[in-house]
Amino acid sequence: MIDDAKIKSFLGQNGISPLPKRVKIMQYLIEKHNHPTVDMIYSELLHEIPGLSKTTVYNTLKLFTSKRVAVALNIEDNEIRYDADTAIHGHFKCRVCDGLFDFSLTQDQLPDIPMQGFSVDEYHYYLKGVCSSCREKGLE
Amino acid sequence: MIDDAKIKSFLGQNGISPLPKRVKIMQYLIEKHNHPTVDMIYSELLHEIPGLSKTTVYNTLKLFTSKRVAVALNIEDNEIRYDADTAIHGHFKCRVCDGLFDFSLTQDQLPDIPMQGFSVDEYHYYLKGVCSSCREKGLE
DNA sequence: TTTCAAAATTGTAATCATTACAAAAATATG
DNA sequence: CATATTTTTGTAATGATTACAATTTTGAAA
Structure with a gap:
């Protein structure tokens, strides 16, 4: 608490x-x-x-x-999810169980935008695939 | 054509x-x-x-x-946008003019998922901020 | 070419997340 | 305590997406 x-x-x-x-x-x-x-x-x-x-x-x-x-x-098609963790980190969406997982990520692991004069407020790195648990169960 | x-x-x-x-x-x-x-x-x-x-x-x-x-x-809150370019590349969303820009990106610039046993189908790298054109106009 | 089953398309209605908005309630300020 | 401002509520509206049954189109066999 x-x-x-x-x-x-x-x-x-x-x-x-x-x-x-x-x-x-x-x-x-x-x-x-x-x-x-x-x-x-x-x-x-x-x-x-x-x-x-x-x-x-x-x-x-x-x-x-x-x-x-x-x-x-905005990783889902139909609804917005919210995260109080505003530090940079990655998200993984399992397309089998629909689970959403965090993974750690540092700012300097992410490529910067190669466009002159743009300012960046938010970095979003989303991966989609199948999580280990679903893969072990043979769901794919 | x-x-x-x-x-x-x-x-x-x-x-x-x-x-x-x-x-x-x-x-x-x-x-x-x-x-x-x-x-x-x-x-x-x-x-x-x-x-x-x-x-x-x-x-x-x-x-x-x-x-x-x-x-x-799924970079927008309220609607889905579609892209026939299925190769890995980045997207930038300007929060002033709502423009959506592509930028190039190679697979090996992106960090891999540090989680054992996960398989990845899609990589999404979205940045949000203000584009150069809007910044030049002093809109922020 | 004709026939026919399977697949695709249409149009309407339903669903569901989100927003608009005006009235009521809570809060902050003097 | 009185009052102006902010917040909350509840309902109705909006708008994207999906469900679904009827119709049309497609493609392959005869």
């Missing part, structure tokens, strides 16, 4: 008023680090925050990504 | 019956190489193929990606 006060000050430092629901949502992202969809966050936090609205989850995540305390992952 | 016969044989070699609409859609992807959405393909080809249905465009692109003669790009 992560200290509430830490999350509050973290949000505050990033220009986000640390309202209770925002703190809970950030806490969920950090603790679960499961790349959840809006719906996952909403339905799981509903137990803890009665009366939570899905719109609030959408609003909060939009705020988080605009303030860069979370990153939106 | 690319030779129809070449596209037909290319599709055939990849297990796709080279029906007229499929040939046109593949031709569009190759010639325009503009990372179109389904809607762009549909509305532009409608002039050339009267009676074309949007469902056919969806079906065809699903077939193309499953046969790996095209790749789906």
Whole structure:
């Protein structure tokens, strides 16, 4: 369990008023680090925050990504996943079990953009294939 | 203008019956190489193929990606873009003008996945930021 | 060429994630 | 405490994608 006060000050430092629901949502992202969809966050936090609205989850995540305390992952065709880990790292999507895995990656392992005058805010490195567990089971 | 016969044989070699609409859609992807959405393909080809249905465009692109003669790009939040260039290359999304740019990249510039037993089918390297043109105009 | 089964296409309706928006509630400030 | 500002809510709208049954086209056998 992560200290509430830490999350509050973290949000505050990033220009986000640390309202209770925002703190809970950030806490969920950090603790679960499961790349959840809006719906996952909403339905799981509903137990803890009665009366939570899905719109609030959408609003909060939009705020988080605009303030860069979370990153939106567009690796899926039909939904956005969110990650509170804003440091550079890679993602692997298994096309059999649909699992999404992190793997570590440093900035200097990634090629820089070979185009003059472009500025880069976000680096996304996504791999797709079959994870070891599914391969062992002979699913391919 | 690319030779129809070449596209037909290319599709055939990849297990796709080279029906007229499929040939046109593949031709569009190759010639325009503009990372179109389904809607762009549909509305532009409608002039050339009267009676074309949007469902056919969806079906065809699903077939193309499953046969790996095209790749789906999930760099946008709300829509899928398609690319007939299945060779490894990078994409840059400008968050000011929404432009999508290709840049070249070789397989060996990309770090391999450091996870034992995983097999990789697709490599996606997406950068987001501001393109040189928007930066020159002082939009940021 | 004709016939016919299989495959493809169409058009409409359904689905589902996301956004818009106005009203209500919570928060912060003096 | 009073009030202006921000946030949240709930519902309705939007828009991309999919489901599906009916129709059309294709391709191969006779």
